[in-house]
Amino acid sequence: xxxxxxxxxxxxxxxxxxxxxxxxxxxxxxxxxxxxxxxxxxxxxxxxxxxxxxxxxxxxxxxxxxxxxxxxxxxxxxxxxxxxxxxxxxxxxxxxxxxxxxxxxxxxxxxxxxxxxxxxxxxxxxxxxxxxxxxxxxxxxxxxxxxxxxxxxxxxxxxxxxxxxxxx
Amino acid sequence: xxxxxxxxxxxxxxxxxxxxxxxxxxxxxxxxxxxxxxxxxxxxxxxxxxxxxxxxxxxxxxxxxxxxxxxxxxxxxxxxxxxxxxxxxxxxxxxxxxxxxxxxxxxxxxxxxxxxxxxxxxxxxxxxxxxxxxxxxxxxxxxxxxxxxxxxxxxxxxxxxxxxxxxxxxxxxxxxxxxxxxxxxxxxxxxxxxxxxxxxxxxxxxxxxxxxxxxxxxxxxxxxxxxxxxxxxxxxxxxxxxxxxxxxxxxxxxxxxxxxxxxxxxxxxxxxxxxxxxxxxxxxxxxxxxxxxxxxxxxxxxxxxxxxxxxxxxxxxxxxxxxxxxxxxxxxxxxxxxxxxxxxxxxxxxxxxxxxxxxxxxxxxxxxxxxxxxxxxxxxxxxxxxxxxxxxxxxxxxxxxxxxxxxxxxxxxxxxxxxxxxxxxxxxxxxxx
Numbered sequence: 001x002x003x004x005x006x007x008x009x010x011x012x013x014x015x016x017x018x019x020x021x022x023x024x025x026x027x028x029x030x031x032x033x034x035x036x037x038x039x040x041x042x043x044x045x046x047x048x049x050x051x052x053x054x055x056x057x058x059x060x061x062x063x064x065x066x067x068x069x070x071x072x073x074x075x076x077x078x079x080x081x082x083x084x085x086x087x088x089x090x091x092x093x094x095x096x097x098x099x100x101x102x103x104x105x106x107x108x109x110x111x112x113x114x115x116x117x118x119x120x121x122x123x124x125x126x127x128x129x130x131x132x133x134x135x136x137x138x139x140x141x142x143x144x145x146x147x148x149x150x151x152x153x154x155x156x157x158x159x160x161x162x163x164x165x166x167x168x
Numbered sequence: 169x170x171x172x173x174x175x176x177x178x179x180x181x182x183x184x185x186x187x188x189x190x191x192x193x194x195x196x197x198x199x200x201x202x203x204x205x206x207x208x209x210x211x212x213x214x215x216x217x218x219x220x221x222x223x224x225x226x227x228x229x230x231x232x233x234x235x236x237x238x239x240x241x242x243x244x245x246x247x248x249x250x251x252x253x254x255x256x257x258x259x260x261x262x263x264x265x266x267x268x269x270x271x272x273x274x275x276x277x278x279x280x281x282x283x284x285x286x287x288x289x290x291x292x293x294x295x296x297x298x299x300x301x302x303x304x305x306x307x308x309x310x311x312x313x314x315x316x317x318x319x320x321x322x323x324x325x326x327x328x329x330x331x332x333x334x335x336x337x338x339x340x341x342x343x344x345x346x347x348x349x350x351x352x353x354x355x356x357x358x359x360x361x362x363x364x365x366x367x368x369x370x371x372x373x374x375x376x377x378x379x380x381x382x383x384x385x386x387x388x389x390x391x392x393x394x395x396x397x398x399x400x401x402x403x404x405x406x407x408x409x410x411x412x413x414x415x416x417x418x419x420x421x422x423x424x425x426x427x428x429x430x431x432x433x434x435x436x437x438x439x440x441x442x443x444x445x446x447x448x449x450x451x452x453x454x455x456x457x458x459x460x461x462x463x464x465x466x467x468x469x470x471x472x473x474x475x476x477x478x479x480x481x482x483x484x485x486x487x488x489x490x491x492x493x494x495x496x497x498x499x500x501x502x503x504x505x506x507x508x509x510x511x512x513x514x515x516x517x518x519x520x521x522x523x524x525x526x527x528x529x530x531x532x533x534x535x536x537x538x539x540x541x542x543x544x545x546x547x548x549x550x551x552x553x554x555x556x557x558x559x560x561x562x563x564x565x566x567x568x569x570x571x572x573x574x575x576x577x578x579x580x581x582x583x584x585x586x587x588x589x590x591x592x593x594x595x596x597x598x599x600x601x
Contacts, residue, residue, distance in 0.1 A: 043170070044169060044170060045169055045171045045172075046169040047169075063171075063203070064203065065203035065204065086198065088172075089172075089173075089176060089180075089272050089273070089274075090169060090170075091169065091271075091272065092169055092170060093169070093170065097271060097276065098271075098274075099271060099272045099274055100274065125201060126199075126200070126201025126202065127172055127201060127202060128201070130169075131169050134169045135169065
């Protein structure tokens with residue numbers, strides 16, 4: 001297993017649209033293991049393949065308190081069940097150090113495949129619902145900062161670019 | 169995505185309450201799925217309970233007051249102080265998590281301030297706590313000034329104890345559905361399940377659990393053997409003097425505890441009509457009725473707009489458990505300390521008098537109306553009844569002969585009890601002549 005490098009905003013590779021996973025093999029299994037390890041190492045609760053520069057429709061999530069219930073979603077989709085919205089102060093491993101309030105549908109049905117390719121569905125609510133939507137956005141080249149004003153987004157971009165120059 | 173920060177969630181909830189939005193119950197309902205829900209809940213309740221004390225300590229630790237626009241930052245600092253004072257969480261964990269919550273609140277500039285304030289508190293803890301005891305005893309009562317003033321004026325002998333009891337954690341009280349089992353038999357069921365409990369001294373159906381527990385752990389709860397209800401509310405059905413064939417109205421019924429208790433007490437009522445404002449409120453009543461296997465007629469309406477719901481048939485008994493300041497149940501809802509404003513009492517009086525006058529016309533001559541509130545403020549209670557009696561020519565005040573509570577001019581007042589006592593509650597019984 002190995003820790004993968006997480007791309008950071010405004011890296012243009014975060015803007016790519018991921019393509020569906022069609023091959024369910026041992027290589028995919030290794031990628032999932034690595035993504036989970038990377039997510040746990042970074043103290044995250046969700047990570048999309050896009051964030052580690054793999055442009056496949058795949059995400060890993062663990063919202064449990066003890067970090068012992070990893071979930072893998074391959075080719076995921078999210079269908080809104082109710083119109084109710086919830087606000088959440090979202091932060092992202094690809095936008096370190098910044099949080100913004102994002103409003104998203106509270107409850108939805110997630111359809112996806114597991115690592116053997118078998119399809120499954122589950123109802124997502126609470127933090128899981130927010131997290132799945134946040135990660136699926138990554139697969140479509142979208143970030144949580146796209147939901148805030150252009151001015152605020154620019155300010156975050158400037159600060160992170162400065163950080164990146166410092167560490168380069 | 170980054171994990172949620174429970175301290176930031178607490179700060180946001182408290183900030184909403186300080187702005188007068190929502191209640192602890194409504195805000196916390198949105199976070200039930202959080203891993204750290206119990207910490208969030210405990211911190212929110214605790215901060216509300218001790219808000220005035222914590223605010224006082226904070227002001228001593230800041231070089232200059234925070235701007236009013238920094239309300240959520242203030243709430244975050246207060247939450248940190250609460251956790252350092254009261255919770256069994258490692259100090260470094262409280263400080264680290266509270267500092268990183270500043271970033272989540274989009275105020276990374278405040279990280280240094282949060283760190284300094286919390287560390288400063290720890291360093292000067294003994295001195296600060298001693299100064300509180302010596303110089304600010306009124307602050308330690310942890311009630312807003314206006315409410316302290318009212319209580320001191322209205323209950324000069326009892327105000328200190330009232331406030332002390334308001335700051336206690338409430339007991340969990342059960343109401344035994346005596347259709348299934350007597351209280352004595354149910355106490356044995358509890359003993360068999362190793363749940364420590366004792367009978368209430370005022371209401372014949374009440375049982376106090378020594379420690380609160382989830383309802384799923386209570387034997388026979390799903391089967392309707394018992395309900396969770398404070399002892400004060402359980403005094404209502406006997407006061408109504410129910411008998412077979414009566415038509416009964418419960419005018420502000422949600423969540424239906426009293427409706428169900430009325431039906432448990434008298435099985436042969438002609439009808440029991442339960443009204444509350446919205447369909448959502450009726451859902452709670454319906455759930456309770458179903459669990460207990462009882463039947464009532466439910467109606468979503470404003471009880472004070474009689475023409476919108478009344479069929480013209482008189483009621484033999486009316487229970488008006490009126491909307492009120494809820495100052496008798498601060499121990500259960502400590503957010504009342506932050507939410508309630510002195511001017512609310514006047515607005516509530518208006519609603520109470522409207523309801524009482526409107527419902528009076530639906531009462532059969534000779535029939536009884538029981539007016540109750542979970543308030544301990546006299547203007548909502550005996551003074552309100554006094555005003556109603558003055559304006560009415562066919563209402564007579566019936567005293568309540570009982571060995572509990574404080575006899576008032578037009579009713580009986582229970583003051584908030586201790587760990588194993590009832591909520592603060594007012595009762596007044598009126599007869600139509």
